[in-house]
Amino acid sequence: MQIIERNRNSDYRIVTRALRLAIAFFVFYSMVFAETGEEIIEKVDNNTVVKTTKYHAKMLISLKGTMREKEFIGYAQGKELTYTEFTSPARDKGTRFLKIAGEMWIYLPAVESATKIAGHMLKQSMMGSDFSYDDVAENERLQDLYAIQLFGTDTVDSKECYVLDLTAKKLEVNYYSRKMWVAKNSYIPIKVELYAKSGKLLKEITVSEFKKIGTYNYPTKIKMVNKLRKNTYTELILKDVELDINIPSRIFSKSYLERK
Amino acid sequence: MYIFKLAYRNFFRNLRRSIISGLSIAIAITAIIFAKSYIRGITDNIGNNVVTLISGHIRITTREYERRERLIPLSEAIDLSPEFYEAIRNEGIVVFSPRIKFGVLLGEKELSIPALGYAIDPEKEIGISGFKKRLVNGSYIGTGENATIVGEGLAERLDVTVGDTLTIVTKTAYDSPTGIKLLIKGIFKTGIGGMDRSLFYIPLDVGQRLLDLEGRATEFVIILNDQNSAIDVAREMQSRLEYSVVPFQYNTILRYINVAGIVYSFLYFIIMVVACSAIANTMLMVVFERTKEIGMMKAMGLSNFPIMGLLAIESAIIGVIGSLGGTLIGAVLSYWLKYQGINMAMMSASTSADMPFGPIIYLSPTPLILIGGFLFGVLTTVIVALLPISRVVKLEPAEALRH
Numbered sequence: 001m002q003i004i005e006r007n008r009n010s011d012y013r014i015v016t017r018a019l020r021l022a023i024a025f026f027v028f029y030s031m032v033f034a035e036t037g038e039e040i041i042e043k044v045d046n047n048t049v050v051k052t053t054k055y056h057a058k059m060l061i062s063l064k065g066t067m068r069e070k071e072f073i074g075y076a077q078g079k080e081l082t083y084t085e086f087t088s089p090a091r092d093k094g095t096r097f098l099k100i101a102g103e104m105w106i107y108l109p110a111v112e113s114a115t116k117i118a119g120h121m122l123k124q125s126m127m128g129s130d131f132s133y134d135d136v137a138e139n140e141r142l143q144d145l146y147a148i149q150l151f152g153t154d155t156v157d158s159k160e161c162y163v164l165d166l167t168a169k170k171l172e173v174n175y176y177s178r179k180m181w182v183a184k185n186s187y188i189p190i191k192v193e194l195y196a197k198s199g200k201l202l203k204e205i206t207v208s209e210f211k212k213i214g215t216y217n218y219p220t221k222i223k224m225v226n227k228l229r230k231n232t233y234t235e236l237i238l239k240d241v242e243l244d245i246n247i248p249s250r251i252f253s254k255s256y257l258e259r260k
Numbered sequence: 261m262y263i264f265k266l267a268y269r270n271f272f273r274n275l276r277r278s279i280i281s282g283l284s285i286a287i288a289i290t291a292i293i294f295a296k297s298y299i300r301g302i303t304d305n306i307g308n309n310v311v312t313l314i315s316g317h318i319r320i321t322t323r324e325y326e327r328r329e330r331l332i333p334l335s336e337a338i339d340l341s342p343e344f345y346e347a348i349r350n351e352g353i354v355v356f357s358p359r360i361k362f363g364v365l366l367g368e369k370e371l372s373i374p375a376l377g378y379a380i381d382p383e384k385e386i387g388i389s390g391f392k393k394r395l396v397n398g399s400y401i402g403t404g405e406n407a408t409i410v411g412e413g414l415a416e417r418l419d420v421t422v423g424d425t426l427t428i429v430t431k432t433a434y435d436s437p438t439g440i441k442l443l444i445k446g447i448f449k450t451g452i453g454g455m456d457r458s459l460f461y462i463p464l465d466v467g468q469r470l471l472d473l474e475g476r477a478t479e480f481v482i483i484l485n486d487q488n489s490a491i492d493v494a495r496e497m498q499s500r501l502e503y504s505v506v507p508f509q510y511n512t513i514l515r516y517i518n519v520a521g522i523v524y525s526f527l528y529f530i531i532m533v534v535a536c537s538a539i540a541n542t543m544l545m546v547v548f549e550r551t552k553e554i555g556m557m558k559a560m561g562l563s564n565f566p567i568m569g570l571l572a573i574e575s576a577i578i579g580v581i582g583s584l585g586g587t588l589i590g591a592v593l594s595y596w597l598k599y600q601g602i603n604m605a606m607m608s609a610s611t612s613a614d615m616p617f618g619p620i621i622y623l624s625p626t627p628l629i630l631i632g633g634f635l636f637g638v639l640t641t642v643i644v645a646l647l648p649i650s651r652v653v654k655l656e657p658a659e660a661l662r663h
Contacts, residue, residue, distance in 0.1 A: 068434065091472070092436060108429065108439035115429050115439070118365070128435030 037150035038143065040162050043187035044180075045141040047210075047217045052077045053139075054242045060235040061129045070127055074136070081252040082137040092127065098257040099137050107257045114258050123174075130203065130226040130234040134174045142166060145173050153184075156191050157208075160184045175202065186210060186217045201227045213243050263566060267573035277549070281542045282582035288535030289586025289637040290593065295531050296633070297594040297625040298602075299524045304624045306517055307508075309452065312389050315511045316356075316481030317490040318497070320348070325478060326504045332363050334433035337476035338503060347500040350493055352484045357384035358477030360467045364430040366418060373417055376458050377428070379467020379477075388483055391448050391461060398422035398446030403463050409446040413457030420444055426460070432472035440470050451604075451620070536640050543575055543645035551652050555660025564653040568646070575645035576638060583637025587630050594625035 052075075059070045070092055075083040082099040086092040094109035104122055105114040122133045142148075146166035154163045161181040168176050176197040180189045192205040209221035220238045250256050271278050311317060321329070325336035338344065340358055348356070360379040367373050382401050386392050391409060392400045401407045408426055415421060422444055429439040442462060450456055468474050484490055490507035498505040508514065550571075557567055601620035652660070 063434075095437060106429065106437055108437060111427055111429065111439035111441060113427070115427070125435045127437070128432075 035150075035162075037148035037162075037164050040150065040164060040182055040187065041142050041146075041148050041166070041180075044182055044189055045143055046215070047187055048189075048219065049139055049141050050076075050216065050218075051244045052247050054240075054245060054247060056239045058237045058239070059127070059129055059131075060237070061127075062231075062233050062235075063128070064231045068128070070129075075247050075251050076137065076139055077247055077252065079138075079140040082139075083251050083256070084136065086127070095127075096257050097126075097133065098252065098254065099133070100252060104133060105254060105257055112258075112260075114254055125226075130224040130229070130232060131236065132174075135203075135224070138174060142178075145169060146178065154181060156181045156183075159190060161190065188217050188219060203227060211241065213241060216243055218243060263570050264573060267570055267577060270570075270574050271577050277546065278578060278581075281546055281578045282585060284538050284542045285579060285582025285637055285641055286586035286589060288538045289583050289633050290590040291531055292528075292535055292636065293587065293590030293625065293629055293633040294593055294623075295528055296629045297590075297598075297623040298621070299528065300624040300626070300629070301598075301621050303517055303524075305621055307514060309450075310511055310513050311483075311487070311508050313450065313452075313455070314513070315506070315508045316388060317484045317487050317508050318482040318494045319506050319508070319511075320480040320482070320497070320501070320503050321478065321506075323502075323504045326506075332361060332478075334360070334362060334431075334471055334473065334478060337433065337473055337478050338480055340475055340477055340480075344501070348480075348482070348497050350484075350496070352486060352489055352493055354483045354485050355384055355387040356480065356482040357381045357388055358464060358480050360464065360471060360473060360478045362430055362467070362471060362478075364428050366414075366426070366428070373414075374458065375414055375460060377430075377467070378459065378461050379464045379471070380461050381464045385461075388481060394448040394450055395446045396449045398444070401445055401461065401463055403465055405445070405463055406440065406442050406466060407445040408442040408460050408462045409448050410444055410460040411456035411458065412447050412449045413453065414460060415444070415447050417457065422447060428470075430471070432470075433476075434472055436472070438470055438472070440466070442466075532636070535636075536644060540644035540647075543578075543641060544648050546575070546578070547571065547645060547648040547652055551655070551660050554652050555655065555657045555662075558653070558655075558660060559657040567653050568649055571649045572642055572646060575649075576642050579638040579641025582641065583634045586637060587634040590633060591625065591630050594623045594629075597623040598625060 054075050055073070057072050057074055059072070061068045061070070069089070070086060071088040072084055072086040075081075080099075080101050082097070084097040086095045094107075096107040098105045098107075098114070099122075102119055102122075104117045106117055107114045117133075122137075124132060126133050126136055145168060147169055149165045149167075151163040151165055154161050161183050164180045164182060166178040166180065175194040177195040179193040179195070181191040182188070183190050188207055188210050189205075190207045193201055194203040194205070196202055204225045204227060206223045207219040207221065208223065209219070210217050211220045212218075218238075218241060220241060222236045222238075223233060224236070225233045320338060322336045322338060325333055328336070337360075338358070358381060362377050362379070364375050364377055365373065366375050380389075382403055395409065396412060398409070401409055410418075410420070410426065418426070420426060424444050426442045426444050427439065428442060429437065432438045448456075448461075462470075464477070468476065482493075484493060487508070491509060494505045494507040554567060554571075558564075599622070601622045603620050
């Protein structure tokens with residue numbers, strides 16, 4: 001009996017020691033190899049900020065229960081150049097936008113000439129959707145614009161996510177602060193809350209689909225909810241997405257905008 | 261009775277003094293009648309402008325549009341259905357018309373000049389806002405035409421004229437950008453600086469297509485054959501409609517006018533005080549000048565009461581003659597300016613404030629104003645004369661004679 005007792009005590013000490021070693025190893029590993037907020041956002045930027053892009057898009061605008069659908073083609077190069085042309089419905093067909101740096105021009109077929117839009121209007125709704133012109137044209141590295149803080153983890157739509165808080169480093173940003181849920185497995189921001197400097201929640205974005213294109217995990221289905229309007233949301237579905245292709249420079253010109 | 265005879269003879273005893281006294285009263289009453297008629301003319305002018313250019317006798321909008329009207333929410337539009345027209349049916353209606361108000365930014369190189377557009381039924385608006393008569397250049401618009409009439413001030417700001425093209429870029433009721441090129445067919449002038457600098461009008465059907473509002477309008481104005489029935493008619497229509505039905509009397513601008521009426525009343529009160537002091541000054545002079553005479557009357561045995569009565573009747577005679585003269589002059593002047601008008605164009609067009617009246621103010625005298633002015637003159641003359649009279653008659657005869 002005494003031998004059995006001694007053996008049991010010895011087994012207990014071995015197991016306890018092993019457990020302690022495992023916990024210590026795990027903590028050490030977590031501390032040394034855990035990602036920082038900056039590292040996470042760098043991966044997000046690597047997925048979403050592209051050199052050039054071309055796509056077909058469908059925009060579904062829901063307003064007070066009524067659904068309207070619009071389609072357009074988009075081109076973008078860096079953060080300065082964006083060209084958008086609506087192809088449907090018939091009423092909007094041929095409406096074109098050209099953004100060069102902070103300036104935007106609109107071409108309406110009925111007017112047959114380009115009109116410059118005042119700068120502050122870039123923050124207004126694009127074609128009645130919950131996206132602003134700035135939202136659609138956004139293609140800048142968040143690392144350069146925001147100070148980043150990692151809060152922890154959370155689960156969104158059964159996906160494990162990092163939760164980050166981003167606060168603007170400079171005032172020339174579209175939104176003063178953002179709260180992001182970044183999926184751990186894809187480094188796609190699947191949920192983003194956009195805030196004003198006052199702390200008021202302005203918009204909420206959810207990404208429900210993305211596509212692997214080259215080295216990018218690129219969002220292809222994005223829902224935007226404008227929290228300042230009631231009973232409204234917009235879904236943007238990107239199709240035929242091409243990234244980092246060669247886009248002729250004439251696309252981003254007023255002559256192309258005003259072509260007949 | 262003899263006191264009346266005495267008072268009448270005393271009036272002519274020093275005719276120069278009586279005439280001067282009567283004249284000052286006449287001038288004061290003329291000023292009062294003119295001021296009252298002028299103020300009434302301005303408020304009538306504003307009221308007329310509000311009815312013809314803004315509200316009609318009754319204005320219908322959605323309740324949400326009324327609540328957020330400053331933002332010009334195009335999506336809050338009235339459905340111009342057969343049921344709607346059935347609900348507003350009333351035999352007191354002379355003419356009605358739908359309108360769409362929309363904001364735009366205009367400019368050749370950059371959209372920077374704010375302007376306000378109205379899409380109107382051109383034929384029906386002839387009987388409401390009367391823009392056809394307000395044209396100073398060019399011709400009127402017609403249904404279906406891609407054309408516009410522009411305020412004179414706006415045309416100057418844009419440096420355009422009849423025959424030029426006006427390019428409009430705005431948003432539809434669903435916030436999508438939209439635009440159109442319009443031929444400037446005519447230039448109008450309301451005389452109201454703020455309106456002439458910012459308004460233009462297009463045909464309703466063109467506006468409905470432009471703004472994605474086919475079959476709808478943001479407001480509906482009604483003109484009645486009896487404007488005094490507006491409140492009752494509006495109440496009746498409201499019982500049949502879910503929209504907001506507002507008679508012109510409840511229009512915000514007219515409500516401000518009523519509040520401004522208090523300010524006008526204060527100004528009118530100032531004029532009356534000045535008039536009173538002019539009359540009082542005159543009567544003081546008349547009474548104190550006759551202190552010796554009063555002393556003589558007291559020494560001869562007349563008591564205070566008949567002396568006061570005599571002087572009061574004399575004052576009343578001066579008051580009646582002066583007030584009659586002032587009322588006649590005031591009436592002639594006011595009624596002449598009722599038809600001739602006072603041209604306020606320079607004041608209205610050059611000021612930075614948006615005066616809601618103009619350009620020509622037609623005075624609005626009434627029999628009540630004339631009678632009121634006359635009675636004011638007579639009563640004031642007697643009352644302000646009684647004060648010095650009562651002081652003088654209390655003097656001892658010897659003291660009065662020494663004066």
